[in-house]
Structures are given as C-alpha cells and as structure tokens.
Amino acid sequence: MKLFGFRGGVHPEALKHHTEAHPIRKLPMPRRLYIPLQQHIGAPAKAEVEAGDRVDKGQLLARSQGLISAPVHAPTSGTIVAIEERPAPHPTGLPVKTIVIETDGQDRSFLNATAAGDPFNLSPEEIANRVGQAGIVGMGGATFPSAVKLMPNPNSPIHTLIINGSECEPYLTCDDRLMQERPNEVIDGIRLIRHALKANCAILAIEDNKPAAYAAMMHAAEETGGVQVIQIPSRYPMGWEKQLVQIVTGHEIPHGQLPGGVGVCVHNVGTAFAIHRTLRADHPLLSRIVTVSGGAIKRPQNLEVPIGALISDLIEFCGGLTEPPARLVMGGPMMGQVMPHQQVPIVKGSSGILALSHHEIDDGPERPCIRCGRCVMACPVGLMPLEMGAKMRSDDVTGAEALGVQDCISCGCCSYVCPSKIPLVQYFNYAKGELQSRRAAKSKTDQTREWAQARIERLEREALEKAELKAQRAAAKAEKEARSAERKAAEKSQ
C-alpha cells in the first residue's frame, strides 16, 4: 500500500527486547485497589457508592458526568474502605478523589456474560452508548472517552477508520503483546468500531519493528476480512494521531480540526480490544495491559493489571528493583510522566511503568544552544524549538507564542536530539501553562470590566431616571404653584 510522507521525527533506540518476547502475565489481585474518579479527559465521575458498601466485580462505582466523561467500575469484588483524596498519577502527586476497595479475593462477578447478543445487530448509537457505559477511554494514553468518537456525526461521515498499532514509544510492548496474543479479539473490536462508524475501510497500521504482531494480525484479518493490516516505518512519533492520518491517507488535518473533519477516525488497538470485550461479553473496562520495564526492574514483562493497582504492586510482582531508579515514569520514555513515588495507582491510560536507571537517562549537564538545528529537523509540527527555547530562556512567553509554541505537541523529539541537553519540552510545557493561565486571567478581567461597566451604566441610568423624576416633580410643583397663584390672583381680583 502506498504511504505518504511527513516531516520530522526521530529514531530512538527501541529497547523493546526487554519485554516483547514474554507472554502477558496476570497480576495477582492486590489487597487494595485505589481507583481515581478522574482517569480520563473531561469531567470527573461522580461516586455512586459509599464507604462500607460491598461491591461485586463490574459494578458501577462512579457515574459519568456529562458528554465528555467516563464512569469507573469495580475491577473485583470487595468492600469500599474509603472515598478520599489520594496522590494522582501525575508528577506533582497532587491528590484526586479516589475510591479505595479492600478486595476479598472471591472475584464475585456482577456481570452476565451470556446476555450479549450479536453486536453487529446493534445500531451505531447503541454501540456508542454501551462503550460509554463501559467506561472505555483511549487506551494509548490519550484517555479521551471513546464513545464520543463513535457517535455518528451526520455532518462529517467517517470514510476511513485507522487503528493505531504503531506503539512508537521505546520500551513499551503492551500493544505488541496484545496483538500477538489476542489478534482475533482485536480484529473483532476493529470490525465492531468500523460497523459503528459505517466506515468504508478499516486500516490497522503497525510499525515495521513488530513483525510478530504484524504476522498474527495479518493471519487474523485474513480469516474475517474487513480489516486491512499494513506496516508503517518505525519512526517516533508515528503514533501521533495527525501524523498517522497523514501517512496513511495523505490528508493533513487543518489547524483546529479533528481527524473527523477529513473523514478519518483513529482508535488504538487497546481500545479496540476493550470494545470487543464490552460488546461481546458485556465486560466494562476493568483492567489493562501494562509494560513494566527499564534498567532498574529485575524481570521486565507485560502484565494484565486491574485498574487501581499500585505501581509498587507491579514492581514487586516483577521481582522488585535491582537498584534505586533514577526516574520512575508512567507511560513511555518520550512523553511519559515522572511519578513522585510508587504509591500511585495504575489508571486506564497507563501503558507502561518504567524504572529507569542512571545510565539510561544519561542527561549530562545542560549546555548553551549551538543552534545546530537538529531540533528543527526533528520537529514533526514544523516549529523552530531553538528559537522558542531562546525566547523562553529570557522569559518571553509572548515571543514563544508568536513562534507557535501553542502548536507544540510535547512529543519530545527536540529534547531527544538536542546535543546540548536543553530541556526544551519542559520550557514549552511551562509556556503553554502560562499562556493558558493568562487567557483565564484575561477572561476574568474582561468579565470584571464588563460587570463594572454594567454597574456604571446602571448607576447612570438610575441617576438619569431620578433626575427625570425630580424634574417631573418640579414641573408638577411649579404648575401647582402657578395654578394656586392664579387662583389667589382670581380670589384677589374678586
């Protein structure tokens, strides 16, 4: 199949050999699960249970709030111990509302696996509805509620469904293993998504550094038909949605538009698998596959992990640490987030846990920019990171904005290639945050100004009305006086 070109990108060392050959193992159910109410983009879910309640596997714990939101379910049976603020999987470790379940080890199921009929008979709306109720979000790490992307939009019909099997981040192999071990389920999920979107074609794109996954998916796709499996070159950030759309269809998505605008919809292979489970077995999203890797992990491997297990549970199961990690990362090494400590739960978007050793991160000291331009060549967006970085060093956020820092996707290609080891993404993330708070502050000032203006206008109007009233009264009084004077004059004249 003909592929289209795109700019930028880097070739980081794949480092997938640590885990790509090991089968997925199931993490034994931890004694406690910590399930945050916000694991997705959008509004946090609202708790439906209370401390002390007994819950069964698959039972709804918290309800979705609004269109862009997702519910959460109990990954196993047990007792709700608390609903409290706990450290979130985020560099700051700031607390987020979390449901804590004491598991009972019985795994009593609330689910009725036989209830599901043939999902191909369902209407697109019903499919979107059920996916939404199952709490499925983008499993590649974006965590956007998947149901929103399945709802048919009559204004922009979807022609091409692209399934993202690129897994371009180094170290991560969770999608790779999923495709190798459960290809039929993934293909079924893809066909169901295609059915829901009424798409003309479905293309599963896999990077060419995963031949085993490609072979397995090819084989599975041949049996059912309806899904085209293709290989794409291994180049980071191949998994960036807009880049993937461009290389497969040749369409560049205009700034400010979504892939739907050009008739394309992109889902991750993990999402396809979750959708298959939901529609075939009425199974909400209760677990995910997580790559546990990095130089400080004793036995790197892929685990199927219930949502809410702590990072420490995973590391312990993998034989513990061989050395204190220099950095603990959730996600891939390019875009993943530094975790404050191990007492942080796995959430729906956690594709990997990496305990990186000192020699792996190898930052070296930061040096002055020599303007070598490697960042410009690497940027997939077409920005000039060196110029934006120079602006940010002099704290010129406005200057960085003029150079397009808002379009930066924080993929990390520029920092990756930088020979001076300048933390460019850190600068740009700061700039984006600063610009956002400025916008918020500006809209607040605008609001205040509007209100103040309205008050002034109201006071003026009231003063005017008062003055008018006064003038009317004065006029009435003058008339009265004039009349009484007339009367007096008349009386006098009589």
Add this chain to the structure above:
Amino acid sequence: MTSRYQQTNPQAGPHVRNPGKVPSLMTTVLIALLPATVFGIYIFGLPALNTVVLCLLSAFLFESLCVWLVKKRIRLVLFDGSALLTGLLLALTLPPWAPWWISVGGTGFAIIVGKHVYGGLGQNPFNPAMLARVALLLSFPLQMTAWVNPAPLFSANSPGVMDSLFTTFGGMDIPDALSGATLLGQVKTDLGQGLGLNSLLVNYYDPLLNGIGFTSGSLGETSSLLILLGGVYLIWRGIINWQLPLSLLISVTVISSLFYGFNPEQYASPLYHLSSGALMLGAFFILTDPVTTPATIRGQVIFGTSCGLLVYVIRTWGGYPEGVAFAVLLMNGLTPLIDHYFKPRQYGRNRQGSPLAMPSLSDVKSRTRS
C-alpha cells in the same frame, strides 16, 4: 525507601536522550580536520607546527581567562572543545610561517571579541575564526600574505628546529628561495597586467597538484582533497548535513562555468575555483559552524548559494584574491533575517500561519481506500 527520584523536581519528557553531546560533536570535527592539519605541517615544515600549537594553546588560555572572568562553570565550558576548534580553524587559515604574535593575537581576537563578548558559545553572530582572519588581514596585510612554497618536512629546504623557532619567535624573514605567492594571488596580479588566463595558467597551475595541495597557501587550506575527505567523514557521521556545503560548491561551480564558457581567457575554470583557496575548508568546516548559519535546510541552501556567489564576485572583481572569509561574514550578518523569513511550515497551517483549507468531500472520498 528513599531514592533520588523522590527528591528531584518533576521533569517533562523525554526521559531518554540521543547520546550525541556538544563535546563529542566538537571532537569529531577536530578529528575530521586532522588529515588537512597533518598535511599542512608536513608540507610547510616545523614553523607550521609552531603556528598550530600556538593557536591551540592560546585558544585554551584565552578561553580559560574568559570563562574565569564571567564566573561560568570552568570544567563544563572549557572542555566542550569549541575553543580548540576555533583555534585550529584559525591556524589552518593563517600563512604557515606566521610570526607568533599573529597566531596568539588572532586567536585572542577570535575567542574574546569573536565569541565571549557576545556571551560565549552559541551567542556569537559571526564565525570567530573568520572574524579574526579578516581582522588580521586588514591590520597586518604584509604578514598575512607572506606565503611560502611547500618544503616537506625532512627535505633539504625544510627549516630545522632552531630555524623554525627563529621564524616563529625571532622575526626571521622567509628565505627568498621559499617565498612564493598563492595561485589565486598570482593569477589576480597577472590578470591585472592584461595577460590571458590560458597562457598564464600553464606556468603555474597543475590541477592535480593543486587538488592534492602541493602549493603555497594557508596552512591547512591547500589540500582540497583531504578537506573533502574530512567533510565527507562529518556527513557520514551525521555531524553536518550535505545541503549546506553542496549548495556552496554548486553555486560556485554554476557561476564559474557560466563565465568560463563565456570567456575562458578572462575567467578561470570551475575546477580551478573549487580546488583553490579556502573554498573547501569554507564549505565543510566554516559554513557548517551551526552557531552562525541558518537553522533550517532552506535557509542553509540560501546561505550556501549566496556565499558561493559572493566568493566568486570577490575573487573575480574584488580587491582581494580570496573572498571566502568576507563572504561568510557578510552572510553571517544575514542569518537572523534568513531564519526569520524561512521558517518551516507548521503542520495544518499554510506558510503564513493560517489554518489550511478543509479538503472537499469529494477529495476525501477519492483518497479513501476500499
């Protein structure tokens, strides 16, 4: 358990980096210059070795002084190799038997005025080595054009240790038997006297010898082939890209071919231009100084092409026989402007920065695969 990651500040990705670092880039460039340097020392003898050593030593000392004065982290800055590179590049462009004060003063000018006055590595608008070379040429035209003919080490004419020290430190004049003119200089003088090129060049132009570098000229510029070798090594190692050097070489080739075809009696051949003077060194080692040249490929092609035109114009119609240094400095001044006007196009936007038009429905359908 408390470990280091618990105490460090939150950091954005990427958490793995490309192993390339500034010091290793600089070291690779120094290695690539080694053949031309060794060859220069070989054909011009021990005084040339003095010049190279003096430039390297004084580069290190002046860099230390500046770094100490501005209280930077000495070990971090001093060993990044950039000062040594500037010193070596300057040495390669000097007359091989230059007196000590030319080497030391020139290097001092390059390091202090060319680099640290602007804030050190990465901040200088002009190539420090070229700046120093031009400053020396304008200030000391006599010493900067005192060329010697090749006299390989251990040959009869090559000066011994004492003679070489006298040449460098004692102000000893170059013996008449050895003093000579560069090809570019000789041709310029003779053309000025109304001689035709064809009759002229037979006397002192052998394309092969000129390419290998057995001619008089700057210390490390004579051997175009060895410099080309170093340049190809740098491209192969991914230190420099090929677009910048190639655009300079193509631009010089095209314009010289045009004039050569028009009148070969008056205008020299492309091969003559490519293999003479500082052109090769300029193409692979001066233009590719990342600090002072545009950051985008398009900008670099414009930079290289313009440099080529300027070099040809200065060589052919200007007052100096060689124009690489002047051309590079002129274009260095334009680099910020080039970078401003030749940015890459951002994804989803046109060159002006507004969002692309939405594709029409029929276009979308036509690209749909079935």
